[in-house]
Amino acid sequence: MENVIECVNLTHSYGNKLIYKDLNFSVQKGKIFGILGKNGMGKTTTINILMGFLRPTGGNCYVLGEESHNLAPKTRAKIGLLFEGHVCYEFMTVAQIEKFYSQFFPNWRKDLYFGLIDRLGVTYDHKISNMSCGQRSQVALGLIMAQDPELMILDDYSMGLDAGYRMLFIDYLIDYVRENNKTVFMTSHIIQDLEQIIDDAIIMGRQKIILQMPIKEFLGSFHQYHFSVDGRLPDLDFDDTVANWESLKNHYTVYSFKSEKDVKNYMSNKSVSIQDFHETSMNLEHAFIGLTGKY
């Protein structure tokens, strides 16, 4: 299966500030790929590079086989972009924007666009600047779908949307993507939404990728253990066993990729008595925070 996106030793700095160095990841055809990370960890940088609006200071980023910042126009036709805030030509009306875009794409699926628009219940001469964020996101989605691209890159589709529109967006997106075997690369601040959509994820940390694996695998192998101690434990190190930890008084929470048994053993080596050791399950949001920390 060929890689729709391939990043090799990707490095970027803004002036003297290094964002990250030697990032490597790839996205296979037909997958929905999510990039997660706290603010400032390089999510925006990465997606800007992928979208071709930033030239990396080092390394290469290939999209559909070409350098992302230098894509041939024909290749760009196969990529659909959604910019945060549903950026589009707001001075146009619903009908005008369709008339504009349809002339650029030979495979334009007019029915998909108007199918989505009709559900909004707006007239075709409704100016986009007069629409709500949610309605605009539907217009943007409709335009991408009508473009019928091989790859869709969605930068924070959820910006400005309330729960209802978020769900609407995801429903349509999943439906469209599965049916047409599209590849998607996306980010979002609402991690909970991503859980139901994405296949694979990378999680960005300080200047590197912390985690790169399918979501199911992540959720299956990442555990949250709780226990309490008598007295006080010294601060735990971050190592193979302890990915992250928190404490409140004498109650500890440890996040780990290791099994319950391994962690118990690890703790007993610290010569402290542990009580009430148990695991709780996590959704993606909890797992993410568990891995990256609350701050």
Place this chain on the structure above:
Amino acid sequence: MNAKLSRYSIIILITISLSILLPNLYWMIFDKPLRTPQISYSPIIKDFVYSQTNDNNRDEKTYRDNQGNSYDRKSYEALLPFSFYYNLDKWGILPDSIDGIPVNISYIRRNSQFVRIRSVYFHTPMIQLNPLFESQSDFTRLEMPNELFRISDKLEFLNARSNSVVDSLSELYNQAMTEQEFQFPAKYIAGNPTTRKAFDEGYFIIDATNTVFHLKQIKGKPYCVRTNIPTDLNIRYITVQENSRREFYAIMVTLENDLYLISYDDYKLIRLPIDDFIADEMDLMFYIDPIYRTFKYYSDKELKCIVTDHDYNVIDTYQTSWTPKTEWVSSKIAASIFPFQAERENARTDYILFNLKFSGWLALIGIFLALGITIFVKVRIHGENLKENWFDLLIVAVTGLYGALAVLLIRPEPWD
């Protein structure tokens, strides 16, 4: 590569703008006025006298004669009764006569005339539409006619109210001119299209065969004379001077820089005794007073004065020169900083120019400096590889400081 070319076009435009802006700023700081002396010939001491602003105290003037004597202002003016007669009369020291000629204010005024020919007169746009006045009207004042005439392959009068050709009038004059064997089209027309003169002498018109014609309107009828002014003179400029002295109709300048008066005596030419006049580089002032004719002409670096008698025989000459602006230290420094300076206007023309005045060999200093600065900033501060964008250095080598600023401010990008 498109963006590269675009950067260079921006750089070239900025370079050109800087060649306008920077010299302007420089001269705004370093310019000084040229203080040339005022020369006159005194009929009292029969020698040249001059006044000049003091070098050390710009509020004061010195007054001297050619022998080096100093005067105060009053005694200086007393040496020049034909110029300062009002003052001398007020002070009661106007002489009764000079050289046997009785002197009083009205006599002086009646026998004085002044003509100025500036080089800019040769370089000014002027649409040739002129009024032909009635030169012998029953009424005292000259009146504007209702038409302006033009001459191309025929003479046409255009009525200003109807904005159309007046056929009858035009026909009348065309006939009069053809009778004098005027060959159309006209090459040159000279006259004074103003009512602010004592009387009117019409126009001097040069036809296709270089013959000079004199055209007037007398009692409503055309008056056209074919003069016998030689046709091989290459006349470049004629200025008509309607003066009640009626000595000459006009002054002529030829392409060979000879000056002639067209006299009232059947248009006989009087050649003026000036051999080194250069019309494009000099301004000329011609003074006539009851005794003398004085010619003062000056360029950017020298002034000459010739005094003659009534018959234009030279009596005395005077010459002085000064460092022209191009030789000033500030000009030399400017030449070493700026390899060229854009000149859009100058005092000798009314046309807008786009001249790049090159600074000669001194420019090499500025260019080396600019190249040095450019290379230093690019390599040491910007960390660039000089081989990429090498054309930048070529631009600096040609345009010096301007290119350096442009190339360093509009920095190259990592090109695809």
Place this chain on the structure above:
Amino acid sequence: MFKAILYKEWLKIRWVVLGSILAVLGFLVYIGLNVRQYFEMNDPINVWIFFVQQKVLYYSILKYIPVFIAIILAVVQFVPEMVKKRYRLTFHLPFSETKSLFIMSFIGMGHILLVSVILLLGLTIIGSIYFPVELTASSLVSVLPWLLAGFASYLTTSAVVLDPSWKYRVLFVLFLTPFIQSLFLEQGYYEYKYSIVFFFLISLLFGIIILFPGYRLRKGSVK
């Protein structure tokens, strides 16, 4: 796809196009009325002498109008492309970025050309009513530098709006305007007779300045 871009630009600029045509016609009518008043209140011959011999320009009110229209047009055309990073939409279209920028600026220049032609036609009509053909011809030649300044101002303003950094915006304004200012030095007619060709040739360079800020915008350069 050229039609699509034309369509988009038209949606943005249609009111400026209409407004500026009306404004220009308004100014021409004003000039016509003003000239008419000269002839009404004075002897026609004196009016001719005034304009021919004293070289007063009866149309000097037009001087900065092409520049003014040009700046407004460039702002109305390109600011909506920059707001909220919308230039990404244009650059992601399956169409050469260079061609997009060129087409957009040609459309703008097309409007400036239209305004210029209207001005020249208007002056010709007014001249043919009131003035000898020599004076009318002089008005057309004397107006040319101001029209040229309109084109140069349009392209400069476009570059200023497009560039992502304030440093370059300021540089463009500071160092491109002296050249444009050189087109306004006249005091009488025909003064640009000998130099207008040079100014025109140099002005051709303005035609491609827009690509450099466009490139910097495209690559995310923020020097």
